[in-house]
Amino acid sequence: MGFLFRRKKSANSAKERLQLVLIHDRTDLTPAELESLKDDLIQTISRHIDIDPMAVTINVAHDGRSQRLVADIPLRTVGHRRGREPGRAAG
Amino acid sequence: MTAKVVTVASGKGGVGKTTSVANIAVALASRGQKVTCIDGDIGLRNLDVILGLENRIVYDLVDVIEGRCRLRQAMIRDKRLPDLYLIPAAQTRDKTAISPSDMVRLCDELRQEVDWIIIDSPAGIERGFKNAIAAADRVLVMTNPEVSAVRDADRVIGILDAEEKGPAALVINRLDPAMVKRGDMLSVEDVLDLLAVELIGIVPEDENVIVASNRGQPLALEGKTKAGQAFQNIARRLMGEQVPFLELETQNLFQRLLGRK
Numbered sequence: 001m002g003f004l005f006r007r008k009k010s011a012n013s014a015k016e017r018l019q020l021v022l023i024h025d026r027t028d029l030t031p032a033e034l035e036s037l038k039d040d041l042i043q044t045i046s047r048h049i050d051i052d053p054m055a056v057t058i059n060v061a062h063d064g065r066s067q068r069l070v071a072d073i074p075l076r077t078v079g080h081r082r083g084r085e086p087g088r089a090a091g
Numbered sequence: 092m093t094a095k096v097v098t099v100a101s102g103k104g105g106v107g108k109t110t111s112v113a114n115i116a117v118a119l120a121s122r123g124q125k126v127t128c129i130d131g132d133i134g135l136r137n138l139d140v141i142l143g144l145e146n147r148i149v150y151d152l153v154d155v156i157e158g159r160c161r162l163r164q165a166m167i168r169d170k171r172l173p174d175l176y177l178i179p180a181a182q183t184r185d186k187t188a189i190s191p192s193d194m195v196r197l198c199d200e201l202r203q204e205v206d207w208i209i210i211d212s213p214a215g216i217e218r219g220f221k222n223a224i225a226a227a228d229r230v231l232v233m234t235n236p237e238v239s240a241v242r243d244a245d246r247v248i249g250i251l252d253a254e255e256k257g258p259a260a261l262v263i264n265r266l267d268p269a270m271v272k273r274g275d276m277l278s279v280e281d282v283l284d285l286l287a288v289e290l291i292g293i294v295p296e297d298e299n300v301i302v303a304s305n306r307g308q309p310l311a312l313e314g315k316t317k318a319g320q321a322f323q324n325i326a327r328r329l330m331g332e333q334v335p336f337l338e339l340e341t342q343n344l345f346q347r348l349l350g351r352k
Contacts, residue, residue, distance in 0.1 A: 009274030014238050015281045022245050022285060064287040065252070 023060045027067055034058060041071065050076040092125070094202040097209050097329065098227035099262075100251075102243030104214030106235045107264040110300060111322065112211040113141040114311040115231075118326030120175035121311065125205040127166060127176040131223035132213040133188055136180035143307020144169060144177050153181035156193045162200055171312065176205070186218040191225030198226035207329075216250055224256050229329075231291060232259040236266055236277040245286055260291035262325065267296045292325035293336055294318050 024030060029037075038058045045051055051073055058071045099112050109132075116128040129152060130138035139145040150165040155178070169175040181188060194210075201208055212223035224230055230251050234244035244261070251257040263282055270276035277285075279293055297318035303310045310319035311326075317337065324334045 011271070011274050011277050011281065014277050015285065018238055018241055018285050021242055025242065025245060026249060062287075065248070 023062065023067065026062075026065075027060055029060065034060075038071075041073075045073060052076055092203060092206055094127075094198075094205045094208045095329075096198050096202070096226045096228045097207065097231060098131075098212055098223050098229075099209065099231045099233060100212040100220060100223060100247055101214065101233040101240070102216060102247040103234075103240045106233045106240050107294070107300075108214075108233050109137050109141050109211050110304065110309075111231075111233055111262060111264065111294070111325075112138060112209050113309045114319070114322035115326055115329070116175060116207070116209045117142075117172065117309045118311040118323045119207050119209075119329070120169070120172040121323075122326060122330065123174070124207055124330070125174040126207045126209060127178060127201055127205045128209040128211065129178045130180035131194075131210050131219060133180045133219065134182065134185045135213065136182050138177060138211050139167075139179045140307060141304055142169065142177055142309060144179075145307070148179050151179045151181040152197075153184050153188045155197060156189050162197070186213065186222065189222055191221050194222050194225045216246060220247075224251065224254070227256055230256055230259050231262050231325075232288070233262045233264055234282065234286075235264055236271070236279075236282055241277065241282060241285060248286060248288055259288050261286060261288045262292040262294065263290070264294045265296045266293055290336075291328050292321060294321040294325075295337075 038056060041058065042051070042053045042056055046053070055074045056072065058069065061068050061070045097115075099108050099115070101108050109130075112128055116126045120126045128138060128142075130136050131152075132138075133153065136151075139148060144167050147167050150160040152165065154160045155162050155165045165178050166176040167179065169177065198208055208226075210223050210227065213219035232244050232247050232251070234240045248257070248259045251259050261283070263279055266279065267276055271278045279290070283290060295317045297310075297316055299310055299316040300318055310316050311322040313319065321337060324337070327334045
């Protein structure tokens with residue numbers, strides 16, 4: 001299709017922008033607060049179990065009008081020793 | 092008679108609340124229903140001019156609430172439709188002149204007299220809006236297919252849920268099918284995706300709305316225009332009828348649904 005190089009339709013921009021704005025309006029959660037929540041979560045979980053901090057993602061998902069916080073926290077396998085050294089980030 | 096109280100709200104101003112209240116009230120009255128509409132926009136009244144009843148105001152909403160007249164005396168009867176009445180807003184007072192419980196009391200008294208009470212909420216989410224939804228059995232949220240109106244509608248829908256006045260029913264006003272087709276306007280489907288509420292009406296952009304307001308003759312008085320027809324359909328849906336959305340309205344929705352696969 002020749003449309004590939006045309007600018008994105010403005011209605012699509014409107015929809016994408018609104019999707020993000022509405023998440024923050026509905027939850028009263030700013031992107032910065034979400035980041036700090038993520039850091040706290042990583043710290044807490046790391047005290048109990050070995051995780052890869054760089055691979056953690058946390059997002060607000062919506063289903064109809066209800067919102068949920070979805071965190072994806074990959075665990076390190078036990079064999080993966082080098083990540084255990086103190087002071088080292090992702091392995 | 093026990094009236095149903097329907098409030099029309101939007102958050103953002105200028106999306107067409109007053110026009111819709113006038114037309115939905117006219118449409119219901121033209122179907123043999125007894126209707127009173129109340130202008131909830133104290134200090135900025137407009138429902139009277141849209142209905143063409145501005146020269147007949149003697150008493151207003153605040154006069155009733157403060158006991159200067161009886162309810163009946165503030166109800167202006169529309170001569171074109173004998174079952175249509177208007178209770179105008181006061182023009183020289185502000186929103187704090189009445190409280191939510193005043194509105195509940197007033198509507199309880201009115202409920203015995205009519206089939207429908209349609210309340211025009213002011214823009215915003217403050218006192219005037221709280222007054223307007225206090226007595227509502229159902230709230231219609233108006234929006235336009237445009238970012239600021241959709242965002243504000245979402246706020247209003249959220250507040251209605253929190254105040255247990257939900258679920259709201261959505262009216263999308265001023266939809267331009269040609270712009271939607273070009274990809275330069277949010278479609279009905281886009282708006283429903285974003286707001287996730289029930290749809291009760293789609294009103295196309297129509298120059299006749301301005302002509303009708305110039306004359307004080309709401310479009311729904313004659314069912315010939317597209318917008319007039321859309322308001323008639325909203326009235327029928329409120330009455331519990333299953334009415335398909337207008338051809339022109341749904342064309343793009345179907346195209347998009349088919350195009351998605």
